[in-house]
Amino acid sequence: MENLDAIVVGAGPAGSAAAYSLAKNGLEVMLVERAKTPGEKNVSGGVLYGQVLHNLIPNYWEKAPLERRITTHRLSLLSNESAFTLDFSSGKRSPVPNDGYSINRYKFDQWFAEQAENAGALLAPGIRVDDLLWKKNRIIGVKAGTDEVQANVVIAADGVNSQLAAKAHMRKEHTSEQMGLGIKEVYKLPRKIIEERFNLIGNEGAAYHFIGCTKGHPGGGFLYTNQDTLSLGLVIFLPAFEVTKDTAPDLMEHYKSHAFIQRLIRDGELKEYSAHLVPEGGYSKITKLYTNGFLVTGDAAGLAFNIGYALEGMNFAIASGIAAAETVIAATKTGDFSKRSLKRYEQVLRDSFVLKDMKTFKRAHNLFNNPRLHSTYPKLVNTFAHDLFTSKAVPRQKLVQLLIRHVLGNVTIPSLIRDGLQVVRGL
Ligand SMILES: Cc1cc2nc3c(=O)[nH]c(=O)nc-3n(C[C@H](O)[C@H](O)[C@H](O)COP(=O)(O)OP(=O)(O)OC[C@H]3O[C@@H](n4cnc5c(N)ncnc54)[C@H](O)[C@@H]3O)c2cc1C
Numbered sequence: 001m002e003n004l005d006a007i008v009v010g011a012g013p014a015g016s017a018a019a020y021s022l023a024k025n026g027l028e029v030m031l032v033e034r035a036k037t038p039g040e041k042n043v044s045g046g047v048l049y050g051q052v053l054h055n056l057i058p059n060y061w062e063k064a065p066l067e068r069r070i071t072t073h074r075l076s077l078l079s080n081e082s083a084f085t086l087d088f089s090s091g092k093r094s095p096v097p098n099d100g101y102s103i104n105r106y107k108f109d110q111w112f113a114e115q116a117e118n119a120g121a122l123l124a125p126g127i128r129v130d131d132l133l134w135k136k137n138r139i140i141g142v143k144a145g146t147d148e149v150q151a152n153v154v155i156a157a158d159g160v161n162s163q164l165a166a167k168a169h170m171r172k173e174h175t176s177e178q179m180g181l182g183i184k185e186v187y188k189l190p191r192k193i194i195e196e197r198f199n200l201i202g203n204e205g206a207a208y209h210f211i212g213c214t215k216g217h218p219g220g221g222f223l224y225t226n227q228d229t230l231s232l233g234l235v236i237f238l239p240a241f242e243v244t245k246d247t248a249p250d251l252m253e254h255y256k257s258h259a260f261i262q263r264l265i266r267d268g269e270l271k272e273y274s275a276h277l278v279p280e281g282g283y284s285k286i287t288k289l290y291t292n293g294f295l296v297t298g299d300a301a302g303l304a305f306n307i308g309y310a311l312e313g314m315n316f317a318i319a320s321g322i323a324a325a326e327t328v329i330a331a332t333k334t335g336d337f338s339k340r341s342l343k344r345y346e347q348v349l350r351d352s353f354v355l356k357d358m359k360t361f362k363r364a365h366n367l368f369n370n371p372r373l374h375s376t377y378p379k380l381v382n383t384f385a386h387d388l389f390t391s392k393a394v395p396r397q398k399l400v401q402l403l404i405r406h407v408l409g410n411v412t413i414p415s416l417i418r419d420g421l422q423v424v425r426g427l
Helices: 013-024 051-056 105-119 163-167 191-197 248-256 259-265 314-334 344-351 353-360 364-368 376-389 399-410 413-426
Strands: 004-009 029-033 069-078 083-089 122-125 131-135 138-144 147-156 179-188 204-211 219-225 229-237 269-279 294-296
Touching: 004 013, 004 138, 004 314, 013 029, 013 051, 013 105, 013 314, 029 105, 051 314, 069 376, 083 376, 105 122, 131 147, 131 163, 147 163, 147 314, 179 248, 219 259, 229 248, 229 259, 248 259, 294 314, 314 344, 314 353, 344 353, 364 413, 376 399
Parallel strands: 004 029, 004 147, 029 122, 069 204, 147 294
Antiparallel strands: 069 083, 131 138, 138 147, 179 229, 179 269, 204 219, 219 229
């Protein structure tokens, strides 16, 4: 095959965004995906925050297969038998839905790869890229089995466990500290029941996040409403599995056994079970982003962001795919695909929300690894709320006295100061 302008490996959000942008600008690009149908192997909770997709495909919400527009956000702290919840619902509808859409990755990824194909990219599904082709210190293409294809640039969009980033020496071996395990179940329920249960009208949707549902292990839970299904899941920081005998299914069973969760999923028919790694290393664990003839995007580069009340990866992946494409378009004009030319990619990411957000919240990782956040504080808040909202026919304490009693009964002052500083620094 003749030399292409670019090969993109992986048709997730990062890869399809890159291939779409390149093809739209008239470049010859091949989008290689190991699954027979894009999306088949991919997992997200998932809420797509689509502003960046709107920049690429204006009014994407009129064309893309989306589930529900998220209009209600909840953050609940769970103790064994109760839930303390912050609830935000808005009737305000901005023209661009920045509040996010719940999506089904199988449908969405297929649609997005099709958009790239319609724009002129050559989609090659069912092919796993095994290796990179090198000429001296420059990457010049990819190998899949006995097939070899050459291009000016290879864009790695092959996800969290990127073999290509490793083969290009862009990253060290992953450690458990930089990974989370996402576990997800999908429950089918009639549309009408979902709307009644979650107080939704028409296509409105809800995104619930939970802290205190992980048996004390660092991590959290989510529940998102789709049209006629619910996505229920956990993201657990991987080191938890090194210190506990609990397996992923054990933690999922524990989560589902909570009365509050049971109520939300009752009568639902389990349709899917999946698990997938999530990059959790944050800013300090981002891979090298470019070298001669090579760029790394999305999860493959560790570009994802989890701050408890928001888990964002798809919009980061799309933004990085677009930035990589812009860099290749500029390099094609000069004919220079060296790392000197491709370093522009990092600058584009530094100027965008991708690296800005990851840098701003670079200490959030320490906060979410603090075990007290996942056991002591949810319990404390729930016992405090219990005393606040019940009347026992004994004299009441003033609010501040009640709060101090609950705090000092559960946390030592040095721990409280340390945790307070972690919150201030992390969030
Ligand atoms: C349980 C869970 C919940 C999540 N919830 C959210 C959420 O609510 N919102 C959000 O924004 N993000 C969420 N995320 C994160 C989000 O899913 C990822 O950040 C996002 O999918 C990254 O996109 P990507 O294109 O970089 O990688 P991926 O989506 O992983 O795509 C990589 C693609 O590369 C292909 N591939 C891999 N290796 C090869 C190879 N050798 N050859 C050819 N193809 C290959 C794969 O098949 C895949 O299609 C969640 C993740 C998990 C696991």
